[in-house]
Amino acid sequence: MSRLPYVVRKLMYGIPLLLGVTFVSFLLMVYFGPDKTYELLGKNPTTEQINEVRHALGYDRPFLLRYSQYLKELATLDLGLSDSSGEPVSSILTRTLPVSLMLVLPGFVLGNVLGLAIGLLAAWYRGLWLDKLVISSSVVGMSVSFLIIIIGLQIMLCTPYGLNIFPVRGWQVHDLVSYLHHATVPTIALVLVTLGYNTRFYRAVMVDEIERDHIRTLQAFGASPVEQLFRHVLKNSLVPILTRIMFSVPFVLISGSLLLESYFGIPGIGLVTFDAITSGDQPILKAVVGLTGVLFVLALTINDMLYSVVDPQVTRS
Numbered sequence: 083m084s085r086l087p088y089v090v091r092k093l094m095y096g097i098p099l100l101l102g103v104t105f106v107s108f109l110l111m112v113y114f115g116p117d118k119t120y121e122l123l124g125k126n127p128t129t130e131q132i133n134e135v136r137h138a139l140g141y142d143r144p145f146l147l148r149y150s151q152y153l154k155e156l157a158t159l160d161l162g163l164s165d166s167s168g169e170p171v172s173s174i175l176t177r178t179l180p181v182s183l184m185l186v187l188p189g190f191v192l193g194n195v196l197g198l199a200i201g202l203l204a205a206w207y208r209g210l211w212l213d214k215l216v217i218s219s220s221v222v223g224m225s226v227s228f229l230i231i232i233i234g235l236q237i238m239l240c241t242p243y244g245l246n247i248f249p250v251r252g253w254q255v256h257d258l259v260s261y262l263h264h265a266t267v268p269t270i271a272l273v274l275v276t277l278g279y280n281t282r283f284y285r286a287v288m289v290d291e292i293e294r295d296h297i298r299t300l301q302a303f304g305a306s307p308v309e310q311l312f313r314h315v316l317k318n319s320l321v322p323i324l325t326r327i328m329f330s331v332p333f334v335l336i337s338g339s340l341l342l343e344s345y346f347g348i349p350g351i352g353l354v355t356f357d358a359i360t361s362g363d364q365p366i367l368k369a370v371v372g373l374t375g376v377l378f379v380l381a382l383t384i385n386d387m388l389y390s391v392v393d394p395q396v397t398r399s
Contacts, residue, residue, distance in 0.1 A: 095383075096380075097379075103379075104149075104153065104156070104371075105149065107368075108148075108368065108371075111364060111367060112145060112148065115362070115364060117141070118139060118362050118364070119132060119141065123135055152372065155368075155372075156369075156372045160172065161175070161368075164358075164365055164366055165363045165364065165365060166358075166363045171366055172369075174366065175351065175354075178349060178350045178351040178353070179351050181349055182335060182339040182350035182352055183335070185265060185269075185339055185348060185350055186268075186335060188265065189271070189276070189338075190331075192269065193276035193280055194280055194327055197277055197279075197281045198280070198284050200216055200277075200281045200284075201216075201280070201286075201288055202285075202311060202316065204216035204217070204281070204288075206307065213285075216281060219278070220278040220282045221282075222278070223274065223275075223277055224279055224282070226275075231271050231274050231275055232346075235270055235274075236267065239266075240267060248264075248267050249263065249264060251346050252348075253349055253350075267346070268342045268346060268348070271342065272334075272338055276334075280326075283326060288315055288316075291315045291318050291319050292310075294318075297310060321392060324388050325385060328385040328388070331381050332381060335351075336351070336374055339353075340352035340355055340356055343356070344356040355370050358370070
């Protein structure tokens with residue numbers, strides 16, 4: 083095992099995690115997920131009709147057989163057909179995933195960059211009024227619901243009661259101007275909902291690093307604040323920073339886009355997932371949950387590889 087390439091070893095270590103995530107999620111969907119049998123048959127179906135539909139949907143097959151078929155679908159990306167539209171699930175994801183990335187990526191990047199900058203500033207002036215203002219503002223931001231932020235921004239920026247300069251719903255993107263026109267309000271909402279959490283986390287990491295002995299030694303020798311913060315504090319804090327960023331990617335892409343897209347009517351993977359939950363479209367739900375698990379394992383693998391880049395002391399054994 084130790085002679086295998088580093089990337090291959092990390093991917094192999096992620097296989098048990100991926101199997102565990104997919105197994106638990108598939109188990110929950112099978113035994114607690116929506117059953118489309120009675121939805122398709124209507125009221126008062128006969129036993130023969132029920133058995134026929136359950137056989138057509140594959141509900142009567144053994145659990146392990148269904149799970150192995152699920153793994154095969156994930157491995158081959160042959161994810162079946164949507165129960166609602168009959169369209170191949172892979173085609174649906176191919177069409178909607180780029181929309182979700184375009185929607186959440188700017189807010190995700192800005193939320194982390196601003197949180198890092200404000201957290202670094204608050205850590206440098208820790209205990210002073212600026213630090214207290216940042217902490218209190220972060221707590222307020224963390225306590226406000228994502229939905230409240232979306233509704234407030236929509237009223238202020240998208241309706242005649244406010245500025246009325248952005249669309250209330252829809253995603254008619256053809257060029258950069260139309261993209262900015264539709265993505266600005268969701269981006270601001272995502273930044274506001276994540277900024278408090280990011281700032282608190284990054285501030286705590288920076289404060290812990292600033293109070294170490296080697297930083298105090300630099301201060302005693304007259305090192306400038308820029309040198310201390312960027313060449314030493316920020317560099318030495320990259321491991322927890324990267325961990326937070328990489329582990330946030332799957333959750334922001336799915337959960338963040340789900341609320342934004344369902345509220346603004348944006349045709350991304352979040353809206354497709356929301357519709358699948360409400361309609362009981364199991365092929366789409368299984369695909370989204372499985373691919374989220376794959377994305378989580380990939381994020382974990384990339385995160386481990388980045389550790390060795392930013393911190394040479396991290397062993398590759």
